[in-house]
Amino acid sequence: xxxxxxxxxxLTAQEGEFITINCSYSVGISALHWLxxxxxxxxxxxxxxxxxxxxxxxxxxxxxxQEKHSSLHITASHPRDSAVYICAAMESGGATxxxxxxxxxxxxxxx
Amino acid sequence: xxxxxxxxxxxxxxxGQEARLxxxxxxxxxxxxxxxxxxxxxxxxxxxLQKENIIDESGMPKERFSAEFPKEGxxxxxxxxxxxxxxxxxxxxxxxxxxxxEAFFGQGTRLTVV
Numbered sequence: 001x002x003x004x005x006x007x008x009x010x011l012t013a014q015e016g017e018f019i020t021i022n023c024s025y026s027v028g029i030s031a032l033h034w035l036x037x038x039x040x041x042x043x044x045x046x047x048x049x050x051x052x053x054x055x056x057x058x059x060x061x062x063x064x065x066q067e068k069h070s071s072l073h074i075t076a077s078h079p080r081d082s083a084v085y086i087c088a089a090m091e092s093g094g095a096t097x098x099x100x101x102x103x104x105x106x107x108x109x110x111x
Numbered sequence: 112x113x114x115x116x117x118x119x120x121x122x123x124x125x126x127g128q129e130a131r132l133x134x135x136x137x138x139x140x141x142x143x144x145x146x147x148x149x150x151x152x153x154x155x156x157x158x159x160l161q162k163e164n165i166i167d168e169s170g171m172p173k174e175r176f177s178a179e180f181p182k183e184g185x186x187x188x189x190x191x192x193x194x195x196x197x198x199x200x201x202x203x204x205x206x207x208x209x210x211x212x213e214a215f216f217g218q219g220t221r222l223t224v225v
Contacts, residue, residue, distance in 0.1 A: 044216070097206075
């Protein structure tokens with residue numbers, strides 16, 4: 001079992017729909033990242049959070065530390081939101097603060 | 112303030128050649144992480160460096176792979192005698208320090224071994 005699990009693996013939505021991507025982790029963390037990657041493209045950091053909720057434009061990220069669960073929401077989805085969304089846990093303790101990645105959620109938003 | 116710069120963006124090497132991937136962190140950042148993304152797989156940690164020091168190389172293959180982050184210049188990930196299985200996207204991320212955990216990623220280097 002992966003230390004960071006995402007669901008769903010693939011998601012197709014119609015333009016305008018509200019989208020939720022879930023992330024569960026089994027390790028102790030100091031922070032959790034949500035990343036976006038376009039096919040063949042680089043990685044963009046969307047959020048880093050260690051508690052509560054953050055909002056940026058149409059994107060909202062929440063985390064529940066007790067339940068070891070985070071969600072990424074996209075409101076009023078648009079075809080340009082089509083990308084792979086990756087959850088990454090920053091493991092607490094140790095000297096490294098390395099990220100442990102989920103396998104990603106491939107989102108396709110159709111017009 | 113330029114972001115994390117990786118070059119080259121694409122690199123083609125024949126089996127047995129050497130590949131050198133470069134990463135220039137953001138200005139003021141002295142911590143660099145290298146990650147590898149194999150085809151159809153997720154990202155995996157390779158190595159964590161601070162200026163002139165390797166802090167954690169637990170994700171690096173034991174042979175043929177090495178990394179450095181000299182006092183001056185970019186961080187280098189070096190792969191000797193490349194094999195087809197080394198074909199992947201290699202991403203670098205930098206941060207200001209270990210406690211400031213905001214990490215910024217480069218565009219990646221896509222290595223193809225033919």
